[in-house]
Structures are given as C-alpha cells and as structure tokens.
Amino acid sequence: MEKVSTVTGIAAPLMMSNVDTDQIIPAQFLKRVTKTGFEDALFHSWRQDPDFVLNRAEFQGARVLVVGPDFGTGSSREHAVWALRDYGFAAVLSPRFGDIFRGNAGKQGLLAAEITEADVEAIWAVIAASPGIEITVDLLARTASVGEITVPFAIDDYTRWRLLEGLDDIGLTLRDEDKISAFEANRESWRPRTLPVKAS
C-alpha cells in the first residue's frame, strides 16, 4: 500500500446522502475474479445519466469525492472501496461513513475523512463557483483546503498512522518480518515442502 500524506486533485461533489454500497457498486460486478479494474462499475446505474457529476467534463480525473452523510452503508462488500480506488479517488469527505466501509477504506489506502455537514456545504459552494477546482487533503494537519477555505476533518489515530506509514494488514504483519525469518530459520527439515529445495 502506498503511503498517503496529502492528496491534491479535482474535487467532485456528490450532492446526496445515504449512498449505500449497492449504489457504489451493484451486485452484478461481484462475480469478477480480480481485485482491480472496477472503475467502470463505480456508481454504475447513475453513470447511465449523462448529467451525473462524474460524466461532466469539469470533473474528469477527480481524486476527491465530497459527499453528504452516511456514505458507504449497507452490504460489507470490499468492492466498493476497490471501485472508488480504481476510478482514481484517493480521498472521500463525508459527515458520516458506514462502519465497515470506513474499515475497508483504511485497509486499502483510501482516505475516508469526516467533516461537518456545514463544511461539506461550504466546499460544495466553492466547487459550484469554480467547477474543476482542486482540493488539498492534508492527513498530517487533518485539514482540507479548497479555494479560500480550510476545514478540519476527523480520522481515527490508528487509521491515520496506517495510511501515513502505508500499512495494510499484510504490511502490518511484515513489520515483524525479522521474527518471521527467525522462525523460518529454525523450522525443522522434516516439515512439508511442495517443491524440491534448490541447492544453494
């Protein structure tokens, strides 16, 4: 997982609340065998509408989604995070996230930042005035800045640390790499091997 400290990019306003994971990625895409390549599945039904925010020219290449409360509720599918990530989003700002979604986001390096409803409205207003404007989400300072305004956001310390260090579950385990190697060095030779051991 890549380290995340600041994200700068076009902010896309999704002016809705209660966007559940079925909306983020419909069940029909869960049959796939990959963990990547879900960009076309993101908000699949809404994207049929040419006026949907992600279809507008000003928001092409958006990296930060600014959305109303209760984003990512419903089914636990990790695919919702994969779809946002594959589309190019690195951060989502919302007043409230679904618990499992927030957990999954942290594990996959997607920054889910909580800001107040008033601040969401304020950011939407800035974007409405200059569509395509860039926003900077600073994980160290826990602030988001766009145009003239800078607002604070909340994220739990543990997730913030994991993002800053670029640690997913596997990355966390690999911090004990020396202990794993030490264990391996003492492993008895009778234990199973699926391949012939190469002479070194």
Place this chain on the structure above:
Amino acid sequence: MGKTLAEKVWDDHLVVKGVDGAPDLLYIDLHLVHEVTSPQAFDGLRLAGRPVRRLDLTIATEDHNTPTLDIDKPIADLTSRTQIHTLRKNAEEFGVRLHSLGDIEQGIVHIIGPQLGLTMPGITVVCGDSHTSTHGAFGAMAMGIGTSEVEHVLATQTLPLTRFKTMAITVEGTLRPGVTAKDIILAVIAKIGTGGGQGYVLEYRGSAIRNLSMEGRMTICNMSIEAGARAGMVAPDQITYDYLKGRAHAPVGDDWDTAVAYWNTLGTDADAVFDAEVVLDANTLEPFVTWGTNPGQGVSLSENVPDPALCTDLNDRAAAERALEYMDIAAGTPMKEIAVDAVFMGSCTNSRIEDLRAFASIIKGQTKAEGVRVMVVPGSARVRIEAEAEGIDQIVKDFGAEWRFAGCSMCLGMNPDQLAPGERCASTSNRNFEGRQGKGGRTHLVSPLVAAATAIRGTLSSPWDLDNAPKSDDELVVL
C-alpha cells in the same frame, strides 16, 4: 497443567504472541490453493507488487469447477472456465505448483494433500475452503480461511489468529458392522448442533476413533466445520505413521525418525483440561442419515422423521418445519420409506479409495434400482486410477452407475453435475443445505455403505436391509 494436542501445535507455530487482546501471529506450514477463492488474493499481491513468500509451502489444484466428463474439451460454463484459467495464469505468473485437470495429481484439494504426504502431524494447514478441517485427522491444525486471508498467507506465510477453546469429543466402544466414521460424525453434529462447536477446536478421542483408519478419521474431521468448529483433530499414532510413510512428500531417513519422535509428544497430556467435553457411545450407534436441510438434522436410519411440534426450542421448531417443507417429507415417515432419484458417491468427505471399496463391496454383482441415477466420483485422479486397477470402475459400470473423473462434482454443483429441481439424492457429501446440489434439489447425507444399499433398493437403506444381506459381519467392509 498439561496441554492439549491443539494447544501444543498452536504454541509451536507462534511467531508473535498477541498482547492486549491482539491476535497471535502463527506460522503456516502448508497452504493449499484452488480456483474459487484465490483470484482476488493473487490480484491483491499484484496490486501491491508482492511475491508469494514461500512457493515451497504452497500448492494449487483445480477441483470445484472442473467437469467430470469430457475433461479434454473446453469448459462450457463461462464463469467456471474463467476461474480455472485465472488460476492457471496466476500459478504461472507467481510460480505456484499447480495440478490442472488431466494431471495425475489433480483432485479435490483435501484429498490431494494427504495423498501426496504433504499433510502430516504437528503442522499448520490453511486453505480458502471450509473443509480444510479434514487435514486435522493427522494431528495437524487445519483451518479454512477467507480470500483476504489467502492473500495474507501468500504474502507472509503467517496468519493473525485469535486463540480457540478446546472440546473433547470422546467416542468409546466398538462400531457395529455397517456403522462407519460418517455415522459417528453425523451423530455428533446431531447431538451438539450446527453451532455447538463454535469457537472450539474439537479433538476426537476414545477407542472408536483410535480404531478408525486414516480415511475414517478424515471423514470425521472433514465435517467438524458442520458443527461450527474452527478445526477438528485426532492425535497421531501408528495408524497415522503407516499411512504417511513412503508417500511422495513424507519425511525420509533421519528426518522421519526426528519427526516421529516429535509427533509422539503431541498427544494431549493426561492432566490437560478441555473447555468442554461430549461423549458418544459407539456400541449403540446405528447408520445415521439426515432428514432436513442442515447437517445437524439427522436421525438413525431405523427411526422416523421427527415431529417439529416436539421441538422445545421455537427457532429449532420453525427451522424443522421449513426443512420438512423444502424436503417434501412428512413428520413420522419412516426414514427407510424415503425413495430417492439419485445417489451421489463422492466429495472430500467420502471419495478416498477406502470409501470406493466399501461402496463397491455392496453393489458388486447387483443392479441399481430402476430410475435411480447413480454417480460415482473419485476424489482425485490417483484414486480413480487406483480404483480402476482394482476393477472398481467395472463393478460400478456393471451396476448401472456412472464412473466419472475426479472433482467436487455434485457436492456443490458448480460444474454441470447437479440435481434437477425437486430431485432427491442420497449423498455421501457433507452439506444438505437448500439447493446445495442444484437449485431445488433435496439432499440426504449418508455413509458410502448406506449410499450403496440405497442405490440398490431405491429407498434409504443399510446393507442389512438387502435381500442378500451379508450373512456375517466379515462380509461387510467396515470403515
């Protein structure tokens, strides 16, 4: 205080002891991979640019989706074909040893580990499949895991796991002829319920277990998961060593001696304490079959379908009522009067050579009941070849049954081997869930001996119900 078998194996694999409620980090000795739960794990590795840490502790096979007929033709179902091709691509890219359809070592993942001698006492085994518990029959700690855990093991050869509780399942006595390991485990699950083992590692003990062959012990450990348990284990003994010795990956020379010396220390200490204990009398056990839609809904074959109204627990009653409706049988019906449309002899529970021998010993020289479809699916290509060398394929064909290529087949019907809606099947597999063997299909879980007798009579039967019932106990092959 002494330690149990499970605690000894666990402690010997601790890489990092979890503190403050954090899970322990355990080293994994053997990782088995198949096509259904691995694609996203490999993709995750690719995404993060990580290699497989220990290719020499990893092995893959194709089983869930593989056809059991025309295995040389392209797979017709698109999803199945994609999953299998994805595994082939991933195995090649990452360098994982893979046994593909047509290869002599191909087969159900839980059949090939023991067959190759990779499954051995005192090791940890994981696989993205719940029936990984099978390997516990060797005194290994064997657990089913999810796809993100598969990725974790591929990348680190370890797994963060929370500690378990221990339960002793003690089965004392001597099984009557015609009663098998499958009947023991079905009776255990009926007794403790499908959630009875939750959070526990089960250790099967007692004289009836000690007298079982490795095949029988695998059948029992296989279904630990149907009692909700994390794993099931049997302490290794001479029967284990005799089964293992000489297999392709079994230790040799000094390694073998060192290993046996260590394995002999693994048994639960006399002063160890289990968190729970269940006792079963093997002497009185009869062939056991299920009537409902979970593996805990079972009775002795000589009994009647139970009356849900007698359930004191309201949830159990509602579940029983729904099950009877789905199964389309009335409370009070003698189990032996239930007629079947199909018999499935296979799955990782009962498709080893001993199972096929037992089945063949009953059907030999008989003809199958009219209108009943009987399918025999060996667990691996090697089992198939071994059975053919013994003439079992011919016995099966002469009987009027189908002799197929190895795979999971009708255990879960991911390939074309499925029940039609409404069809009723006596199956040697492990799950009788609604639609498990095909949409609308009805499953009765049975032992290979009951499957054979049922195939002859057309109704749920044991070998003792046959016209030419074995005259003495010796005529029955007992598992």
